[in-house]
Amino acid sequence: MPELLELEQLVRLAGPLMQTRLLCEVEAGARRFPVWAFLLGSARADAPAVGFFGGVHGLERIGAQVAIAYLRSLVMRLAWDETLHRQLETLRIVFMPLVNPGGTWLGTRANPNGVDLMRNAPVDSPEPVPYLIGGQRISARLPWYRGAAGEPMERESAALCALVQAELLGRPLAVAVDCHSGFGLTDRIWFPHAHTAQPFGNLAEMHALCEILDRTLPHHRYRLEPQSRQYLAHGDLWDHVYLGATRGSVFLPLTLEMGSWLWVKKNPRQLFSRHGIFNPVIEHRHQRVLRQHIAWLDFVTRAAGSHARWLPTGAQRAWHEQQAMVRWYGRKG
Template sequence: MTTAKALSLLPESFAEYDDLKALLDEGSRWFDTRSVASVEISDRRFELFVASVGSKDPRAPAVGFFGGIHGLERIGTRLVLEYMRSLISRLEWDEILMRQLESIRIYCVPICNPGGMWAATRANPNGVDLMRNAPQDADERVPPLAGGQRLGPWLPWYRGRRDAPMEVEAAALLKLVESELASRPLSFALDCHSGYGWSDSIWFPYARTRKLMPHLPEMYMLKTMFERAHPHHGYAFEPQSHQYLLHGDLWDCAYDRAPAENVFLPMTLELGSWLWIKKNPRQLFSRQGMFNPVKAHRTARVLRRHANLLEFLTRAAFASQRWLPQGGGRQQLLDHAIEHWYRAASV
């Protein structure tokens, strides 16, 4: 854990938090903004802000964009902030966007772990990895430490004590998802991360088991539409269990708690940081550089590259009546999805 002396030397705030507050002020004409939790650390207080815009109909499709669950992974936060900036600019003139927002609602939570981002740690100020903090355990063995551990916060990937309440940030995120996304007939969530890897990935449940998620046909249809619209996207789009299993995944927990009659599709965008390190190996000597592009032009390239994905999800929510599988077609999609993701993977 970060020592009190080290915390006292840190600045009052951090760039991403200041940027978010400026955007909330600039977009106050359109965004509904509220704090769903607050974190106090070393005499400083940070709010977990949620900004939303669009239809007030509680049954309208919704999309949530999340970032900064791991405090070191600032590029995910920058991606959501850049999307908010684009929305604010376009709401001045974009008639198509305004018509879209009459039928859908968009939620943006760019900094889910403000205390960790301020302190430049992966975990929150209590040393807990929020993406290992949900109560469920994996069905099978998980990678040592990385799959989630309860030994203590002095080691990475700490889940928290077994019988302790969830961390305030994780509990607030799950409550928000439950009340504003999963309660609707259709909703998506995209959680933006970065981590070791040579390519960018889109992962979906499950992380705790190799079993099929109940909405596999809908996820396969979404993947198919995205690939047809952006055939050179370059993402590996797959269940997270294809990579590794883990305990306490927040999105597994949120998905399993969603009403069975609703279609809630959570996804994690995992940006491959080895792509940036390969071009600038000196980044290995910086904790920030292991998870984020350091050069300004590479950061700008990342922000441009992934904008298509965020825009696609809002359009898919808007046009859901045209593509959501029904009847016998849904069974066909399930067969294709199993063949693509599970039988092909076992060959």
């Protein structure tokens, strides 16, 4: 796979400045694939952290490619960028850019066992979810299969959760960005909850982050919203790790949902390719997507490292929470 080959090259280029961690291995037919994590920066437990994830759905290769492109940009800067080195002294950066290598190899949304990893966590919605798309236990032959009831999570899902637990949770601030494609004509940034329409506990911090994004990149193309505004789902991995986060710390799990319908609109022939529905096929459009989203990932990294300058407290936090309720739920808190 090109993605694995590029990751191997980046490990060689980074040398001792980047740690690698083999999280697990998965089988796809006669082949066996590693699931890697890559770690940069401060090892202090009280340092803020940011994590980048991709390739949860094997068909959505652009998600893995965006995460890898940003990792490459950091690795290439290690040789000359003093500002980056100072940033890494006080910030932990974690990458898991190819969560589902077996599904990527097979060209499937699910992993080689037929399980949709983003429906695989032990989180059940107390509210009605859309049929099938919200997660189902009928059969692995149908999409959005959650896995059998009572069974442990898949290796890839468990590895992601363990990495988040070890590297992101319990810090003064941690942000996770999970890169996906395949929803609508607009690039969206989703945050919890996915399993319920009720607001999540760090709504004030999310609103403060959105505010500095709007001020810093006033012409950005992202629509920021709770996932529940689009649909509810069982088994969401990010809801699962968020619900297990330590109280008193701030954890903001974000999902970048790239609007792949726009690529199809510009090139309708992509409809005749399974990969074309979820990925930009034309090369110049592919490069444009990488450039656009790398800028946003870099913003998130800088925001995490500078959290003390914008994270709200006291009366300011109450104000942000009230504004968030009006912005995203149409009512006062």
